[in-house]
Amino acid sequence: MNRALWYPSEERIMHANMTRYMYFLKEHYGLDFKNYDELYIWSISKRADFWATLWNFFDIKASPYETILENPDNMLESKWFQGARLNFAENLLQFKNGTALIFKGENQEIVRITYKTLFEQVARLSQSLRNAGVTVHDRVVGFMPNMIETVTAMLATSSLGAIWSSCSPDFGTKGVLDRFGQIEPKILFTANGYSYKGKKIDSLSKISGILEKLPTIEQVIVIPYTESDVSLPSAVEYEDFLSKSQNLPFEELPFDHPLYILYTSGTTGVPKCMVHGQGGTLLQHLKELILHTDLKREDTIFYFTTCGWMMWNWLISSLAVGSTVVLFDGNPFYPHPGALFQLAEDTGITIFGTSAKYLAEIEKAGVNPGNEYDLHTLKAILSTGSPLSVESFEYVYKYIKNDVQLSSISGGSDIISCFALGNPINPVYAGELQCRGLGMKVEVFDENGKSMTGEKGELVCTASFPSQPIYFWKDDNKEKYQNAYFDVYPNVWLHGDFAEITSNNGVIIYGRSDATLNPGGVRIGTADIYREVESFPEIQDSIVIGQNWINDVRVILFVKLREGIHLTDDLVNRIKKSIWENCSPRHVPSKIIAVTDIPYTISGKKVEIAVRKIVESKPVYNRDALANPKALDLYKDMKELQD
The missing domain is CATH 3.40.50.12780 (ANL, N-terminal domain)
Incomplete structure (x- = not known):
């Protein structure tokens, strides 16, 4: 279990809008929840009731609705608050x-x-x-x-x-x-x-x-x-x-x-x-x-x-x-x-x-x-x-x-x-x-x-x-x-x-599913590797992909080094050791390669899939969706990935 870094004070809890909403539910609907977990379970088990209480709690400026939820069991065809009109x-x-x-x-x-x-x-x-x-x-x-x-x-x-x-x-x-x-x-x-x-x-x-x-x-x-x-x-x-x-x-x-x-x-x-x-x-x-x-x-x-x-x-x-x-x-x-x-x-x-x-x-x-x-x-x-x-x-x-x-x-x-x-x-x-x-x-x-x-x-x-x-x-x-x-x-x-x-009823995101790595058939998330690599002061940025290789997938790590830093054998070994000790042996990259730029979307997301396609000589569409599309060319026909 990860350790707690912050607890809300009693005063903060007392004055929180979430607490005010729970009081609202008790006063107007007779619903008494002791904590967030109880409230959450009710909100997903009684979805129509939950969203209707929000409508009233927020005092949405609208005409009355006729139904709260139609076709509740069909995600594609569900209809909410039919009859209501608003702007x-x-x-x-x-x-x-x-x-x-x-x-x-x-x-x-x-x-x-x-x-x-x-x-x-x-x-x-x-x-x-x-x-x-x-x-x-x-x-x-x-x-x-x-x-x-x-x-x-x-x-x-x-x-x-x-x-x-x-x-x-x-x-x-x-x-x-x-x-x-x-x-x-x-x-x-x-x-x-x-x-x-x-x-x-x-x-x-x-x-x-x-x-x-x-x-x-x-x-x-x-x-x-x-x-x-x-x-x-x-x-x-x-x-x-x-x-x-x-x-x-x-x-x-x-x-x-x-x-x-x-x-x-x-x-x-x-x-x-x-x-x-x-x-x-x-x-x-x-x-x-x-x-x-x-x-x-x-x-x-x-x-x-x-x-x-x-x-x-x-x-x-x-x-x-x-x-x-x-x-x-x-x-x-x-x-x-x-x-x-x-x-x-x-x-x-x-x-x-x-x-x-x-x-x-x-x-x-x-x-x-x-x-x-x-x-x-x-x-x-x-x-x-x-x-x-x-x-x-x-x-x-x-x-x-x-x-x-x-x-x-x-x-x-x-x-x-x-x-x-x-x-x-x-x-x-x-x-x-x-x-x-x-x-x-x-x-x-x-x-x-x-x-x-x-x-x-x-x-x-x-x-x-x-x-x-x-x-x-x-x-x-x-x-x-x-x-x-x-x-x-x-x-x-x-x-x-x-x-x-998690056991705290929190959520950990390990990365995009289509960017997960599968060495030896075991799925691992990219976030674990980024966490280790980017803790090194020598590394400015990085991107990791899985390369298809001899009936398996091998992990390839590309690193953008800070100015004046070189990718020495010592740095490579220290990166691999850190990943081995803090992630797992499966997370350890087969190769670590220095590059001068890491491609991102305009909204600031790494594009592991696009890099993987370039490495595998597949077309990448709509490069204009990237903040730095020329960076992709750095990954094309790399000699280091031929053996």
Whole structure:
């Protein structure tokens, strides 16, 4: 059992939203739960009742529903809250007082806007979109930095019942077209550029190439961000596009009306377009933000993300709580490795979200945020993107703050939310996600489809939930949807994570299932190896794959060394010894090879599968989905892998 690093105080438990919800259940429904485990078991055994209580607890702004759950035993065909009508944007714009958004761009002053101003801006833009012919079900897209106008555009779009989709401006032209080209948008929002590592990067040249291949675009709106020049033929500047009307009627729409289109990574083929409904997204996000993250009206929440990652959608739902949302555009290490903690100090962030990779990098850079910055407001740190190592857990409590709820969270764009995440009334154990999410019947299956605890296997979900995709784009017979999640275990969502449910009822994620290694026929996760390798100060980064070799699979470890370091026999032997002693003999790489770069997706995930395909001389599709696609060429035809 991993050791506990943090226990919530009695006062913290008493004032937690999770505790308040349990009191609510006792007072209004006569349900008395002594702890989270009891609450969780009820939430998955009485799913319809559970989600209905959340509807009332959160006071969703909507008309009454007729049924809570139809087709409960069919994950593909379940229908939630039929008959109810609501508007997502209306639920996020209920508050009129307080600061709604804080924006910080590289080399720019902090900008703050109130809920009142945000409402007025959304109203003006909504009317402008209506005047431009945008109606229910039309697609409006953003090729935008993470800035206030992006949030405004999304809310204006959803106020009309149109569908919002976005790509980060660091996507290549092909990557954007692979996504937007499928959904045929009517309106495109873009900034004229974005900032990264102190450099201003032009976006308009990309937009010209994108527009040539997107004939459905009827209007382009350009926000002047990096320069005052927004010259683009047939485009209109944002301020000129805005209507003067501040009247904001909201289209009242069904619970499962489409809200967002998100995309798979696209590294194994053309990205699949997942359509998420407004009601399921709202209800699930409120559950995770209010109950699991303990978000309150007075909180200031931040997540380091781009607009091309689902964490952006998740973050913006915090507006429904009336909290202050902090947006950041730029490189998290610019102008120095502690830049995000400086932002936390300057804006009074209480909930700080980032990636496991970021925490590992600042540890290696020797950043001591607890000593270097005033973090007295900070009460929680969230991490996602990849498994958070035990060492990173310990680093947070030793060098950032010893009294924070550290929530490693895991889910995906597929569900626009989490399967496992934090819990403000339970301890934090090193290396573990605190709990499975309420209402999410998450299990770990062995190779025979049998549920197990304390063993590694496939993470699955065995019952439907409101934030499943309502459908895949242009997938009328649901063939893509079926094949994506349900083709291994009938009527069971196979998520693709290699995981374990612990004796603490927490969850450990060992990596992606398709990236697991099988030396000698035994499955092992990549996270164990990364944990050992990246503890070496000589190693800046690494990636591990399984190479098919003489009727077996051998483990190959690629390492990116720090400047001035060479891969000596001594370093190789020390790495292998550490893996042998702390993982197992099966984890020990057959070969350790130095490379100059490690390929990542734009959202910061290592691409083990793409590297394995290159090593095996197989094609890799959609390289534009990668942040550094040229890095893949380093792994082609390696002499070291020929023997």
